[in-house]
Amino acid sequence: MKVLIVEDNRELAENIHGFLVRESYICEYSFGFKEAQDKIISHPYDCIILDIMLPDGNGLKLLEFIKSKKIESSILIISAKNALDDKVNGLELGADDYLTKPFHLPELNARLKAIYRRKNLGGDHVVRFNEISLNTATLEARVNEQLLDLTKKEFDLLLYFVINKNRVLTRQSIAEHLWGDYADNLNNFDFVYQHVKNLRKKINLANGKDYLGTVYGVGYKFNTHIE
Amino acid sequence: MKLVNKFAAWYLTITTLVLLIGGVIVFRIVVHENDQEEVRRLRGLMRDVVEQLSNKTSLHTLLSNQVSITELSPDVPKVQFHVRDTMGWHSEFQGTERQIKATASHKIGNKHYLISVQSFAPEPEETIAGVVQSLSWIFLLLLLVVGLTSILISKKILSPFNRSLRAMQEFHINQKERIALPQTKTKEFKELNEFLLKMTSKAMDDYRALKEFTENASHELQTPLAIIRGKLELLLDSGISDEQARLIMSAHEAVEKLSRTNQALTLLTKLENHEYESLKAINLSAQLHNIIFSLSELMEMKSISLHTDIEENVMVSFHPSLADILLMNLFSNAIRHNYEKGIIRVKLNNRMLLIQNTGLRPEIPTDQLFQRFKKSNQSDDSIGLGLSIVKRISEVSRFKINYTYDEPWHSIEIGFNRTPQT
Numbered sequence: 001m002k003v004l005i006v007e008d009n010r011e012l013a014e015n016i017h018g019f020l021v022r023e024s025y026i027c028e029y030s031f032g033f034k035e036a037q038d039k040i041i042s043h044p045y046d047c048i049i050l051d052i053m054l055p056d057g058n059g060l061k062l063l064e065f066i067k068s069k070k071i072e073s074s075i076l077i078i079s080a081k082n083a084l085d086d087k088v089n090g091l092e093l094g095a096d097d098y099l100t101k102p103f104h105l106p107e108l109n110a111r112l113k114a115i116y117r118r119k120n121l122g123g124d125h126v127v128r129f130n131e132i133s134l135n136t137a138t139l140e141a142r143v144n145e146q147l148l149d150l151t152k153k154e155f156d157l158l159l160y161f162v163i164n165k166n167r168v169l170t171r172q173s174i175a176e177h178l179w180g181d182y183a184d185n186l187n188n189f190d191f192v193y194q195h196v197k198n199l200r201k202k203i204n205l206a207n208g209k210d211y212l213g214t215v216y217g218v219g220y221k222f223n224t225h226i227e
Numbered sequence: 228m229k230l231v232n233k234f235a236a237w238y239l240t241i242t243t244l245v246l247l248i249g250g251v252i253v254f255r256i257v258v259h260e261n262d263q264e265e266v267r268r269l270r271g272l273m274r275d276v277v278e279q280l281s282n283k284t285s286l287h288t289l290l291s292n293q294v295s296i297t298e299l300s301p302d303v304p305k306v307q308f309h310v311r312d313t314m315g316w317h318s319e320f321q322g323t324e325r326q327i328k329a330t331a332s333h334k335i336g337n338k339h340y341l342i343s344v345q346s347f348a349p350e351p352e353e354t355i356a357g358v359v360q361s362l363s364w365i366f367l368l369l370l371l372v373v374g375l376t377s378i379l380i381s382k383k384i385l386s387p388f389n390r391s392l393r394a395m396q397e398f399h400i401n402q403k404e405r406i407a408l409p410q411t412k413t414k415e416f417k418e419l420n421e422f423l424l425k426m427t428s429k430a431m432d433d434y435r436a437l438k439e440f441t442e443n444a445s446h447e448l449q450t451p452l453a454i455i456r457g458k459l460e461l462l463l464d465s466g467i468s469d470e471q472a473r474l475i476m477s478a479h480e481a482v483e484k485l486s487r488t489n490q491a492l493t494l495l496t497k498l499e500n501h502e503y504e505s506l507k508a509i510n511l512s513a514q515l516h517n518i519i520f521s522l523s524e525l526m527e528m529k530s531i532s533l534h535t536d537i538e539e540n541v542m543v544s545f546h547p548s549l550a551d552i553l554l555m556n557l558f559s560n561a562i563r564h565n566y567e568k569g570i571i572r573v574k575l576n577n578r579m580l581l582i583q584n585t586g587l588r589p590e591i592p593t594d595q596l597f598q599r600f601k602k603s604n605q606s607d608d609s610i611g612l613g614l615s616i617v618k619r620i621s622e623v624s625r626f627k628i629n630y631t632y633d634e635p636w637h638s639i640e641i642g643f644n645r646t647p648q649t
Contacts, residue, residue: 009450015457022464102453102486105460153524168463170476172483179521191528217473218463 001116002026004045006036006062007078008055012101016049019105020112033057040066045073047112050095052079052086060086063093074115078103104173106164113163129162129224131208143208153178154199161212161222170219196220230388231381235373242369246362254358258351262327265348266310269329272344273308280335292318293346299332299339306332306341317347325350387411391420398427400434400501438500445493452486491612494552495599498619503549508542511550515575518554522562531565536574543643545624553620556613557582557639564637583638593630593637 003025007013013029020027028043030036033056040048040062048066052059063075077090077098087098096115099108117125117136125137131144139155141148150158160177161169171189178195200212213221228236276294280286286296308331315326328345381389390409398406406427408420459479463472497503515537526533543550561571561584569585595601597618600611614630617639621628627642 009454011454012450012457015454015461018461019457019464101449102456105457168460168472170460170463170479172480173460191525194528215472216469218469218476 001046001112002044003028003112004036004039004043004048004073005029006048006054006059007051008032008053009051015105016108019109023109025112031055033059033062036062037065040071040073041069044071047074047076047115049076049078049108049112052077052090060089060093063090063095067094074119076108076111076115078108104170104176106160106167106169106173107177110160110163110177127159127162129165132158132162132203134159134162143203143206146206148202148206150199150202153195154202157195157199158203161220165211165222165224168215168219168221172219174219192219229381230385231377234380235377238373239370242366242373246366250358250362253362254351254355257354257358261349261354265327265346266329269310269327269344269346270308273329273331273342276342276344277333277335280333280340286340293344295343295345297341299341301334301337301339303332303339305334305339306330313345315345315347384413387413387416388419391416391423395423395427400430401438401504402431405431434500437496438502441493441496441500445489448489449486452482452489455482456486488612491616495612495616495619498549498616498623501623503546503623506544507547508544509547509550510540511543511545511580512537512539512541512575514547514550515554515573515580518551518558519573522558525562526571529562529565530568531562532568532570534570534572536572538576541575541577549620549624553617553641556617560584560613561637578643580641580643581638583636585635586637588634589632589637593632596630597628 003020005013005016005027007016007029008031010029010031013031017027017029028039028045030039033054036048036050036054039045050059050062054062059077059079063077066073066075075095077086077095078101079086079090079098090098096118097111099111113127114136117127125135127134127136133142133145134140134155135142136159139150139152141150141155141158156178157174160174171192174192174196175189178192196212196214200210203212204210209226211222211224211226213223215221272293276289276296279289280296289296308329311328311330313326313328314323315328316322317324324347326345327348328343330341330343332339332341334340387409394406394408406424408424411417411420456479459475459482462475463479467475519533519535523533558571561582564586565571565584566586571585572581572583574581589596591601597614599615601614602611618628621641625644627644629638629640629642631638631640
């Protein structure tokens with residue numbers, strides 16, 4: 001997947017880049033409106049990560065430009081302005097998703113993958129890893145072709161793990177992924193622990209391997225390198 | 228009281244006073260002038276009598292009910308001319324009437340006569356009645372004229388003032404255009420309008436600047452926070468020891484808290500700037516059900532039982548985002564500060580929202596908990612802005628909020644002022 005990061009802050013762009021290259025994405029940056037415009041015209045991208053506040057223009061204008069040129073890249077808006085207006089305007093102009101800064105990098109990854117799945121896989125909504133398969137359209141999770149009885153949250157959690165495999169996922173990041181803005185108000189993460197525990201149990205019951213590792217005091221990790 | 232009415236009231240009070248004092252003066256002058264005239268006439272009459280006596284006219288022919296003459300001994304000292312107010316019998320009216328009596332003694336030839344002349348005079352009561360009557364008519368006339376003119380004045384002279392007033396009432400700090408004030412030729416109103424224009428423009432500019440600052444501060448702080456957060460997350464993924472991971476995690480949590488504090492403060496500032504104004508009525512019942520649904524899992528985990536008494540389709544004019552934040556804050560507080568196996572009670576109707584939860588006695592008075600960074604339990608991990616936000620939202624939305632503690636119940640009641648019905 002080829003991604004263009006349009007973000008005026010170099011450090012932030014590098015963070016995103018650093019995270020995404022490990023997912024074997026092809027990543028490019030541009031730090032301004034003009035530069036981004038040039039790149040978008042000359043190269044096709046699967047996805048454009050777009051900041052609203054750019055030094056030489058408004059990201060929403062760039063979005064309009066992309067749509068007017070009928071460029072088919074998916075667009076994910078990232079903005080510190082959590083003003084409702086930006087979100088509504090952005091989505092109305094045809095952005096695929098919206099993420100408020102600051103965000104967790106695994107969350108960005110999950111959103112990108114979701115957009116990619118929706119647009120590019122031609123109806124194949126299944127995410128697979130070894131014996132695990134997740135159908136994002138029907139919300140069915142299977143281990144060894146055996147259907148798991150998962151709640152919506154547990155399904156989301158498993159998908160989040162599979163997409164961010166071999167990454168340390170902090171409890172906050174998981175909480176925010178599952179509960180969105182509600183997580184802000186909850187400062188104990190017992191419920192994350194509870195969900196992970198249930199999920200692990202259900203996978204074990206279906207004779208799945210125990211990929212879910214605990215990083216003590218930090219969070220969890222979906223380990224693919226287990227024997 | 229309207230300005231015009233105030234003017235009229237003062238004017239009428241002063242008029243009444245002047246008329247009262249004037250009435251007394253008029254009465255005095257009328258009585259005095261009357262009496263003077265009478266005295267002058269009596270003096271003339273006396274002169275006639277004396278003259279006729281000198282002409283040896285018979286004393287008896289001179290006597291009448293106006294004139295009485297007594298002879299005095301020539302040794303008695305002469306009586307000077309003096310006037311007395313008395314009462315006398317009026318044969319025609321068959322009653323006593325006020326009389327003015329002038330008395331003097333005159334020595335004519337070798338005789339000494341004491342001469343009294345008298346005449347009836349109008350009584351002061353009659354004069355008073357006349358004065359009061361005429362003044363009442365004047366007063367009535369004034370009342371009518373003042374009433375009419377005050378309406379005209381209000382329409383004409385005060386109209387630019389009233390229009391300016393209306394323009395000010397309609398003024399909204401976050402409106403885009405400057406206010407339009409009526410043209411006027413009155414100097415004071417001109418000055419007032421200039422002042423209003425200056426102040427409102429300044430207020431609008433300040434407001435815009437503050438709003439910009441808030442937005443910038445939020446953006447400028449969130450960006451570095453996002454960078455730190457991202458770097459820490461990358462570091463977590465870089466094959467480090469568990470000990471290092473925990474250190475990074477602590478830093479990460481602090482950044483997280485900073486970020487949340489910043490967001491909460493930004494929200495508070497926005498609330499104080501009245502950036503969320505909504506006159507739309509929302510279905511609070513539906514929103515409440517949503518919140519309860521999304522938090523039901525958390526309540527289950529803490530084995531909290533929920534008792535609801537929610538009227539359906541309660542419509543309240545409320546900004547939907549604020550409603551969400553308010554309900555969320557109240558509920559997460561009710562869960563967070565609850566016991567294991569505690570109880571939460573929710574009641575919603577057209578008048579109010581009541582959320583009660585079991586919990587420990589707060590360490591500080593409940594009303595102080597609305598202040599920023601005030602927490603009942605200082606070691607608590609929360610940032611201590613939740614209730615400030617709740618309070619501010621209530622104020623912005625013109626709700627009454629009340630927090631009480633009655634062992635073991637924490638109750639927060641939000642009274643809606645004006646609830647449009649569906």
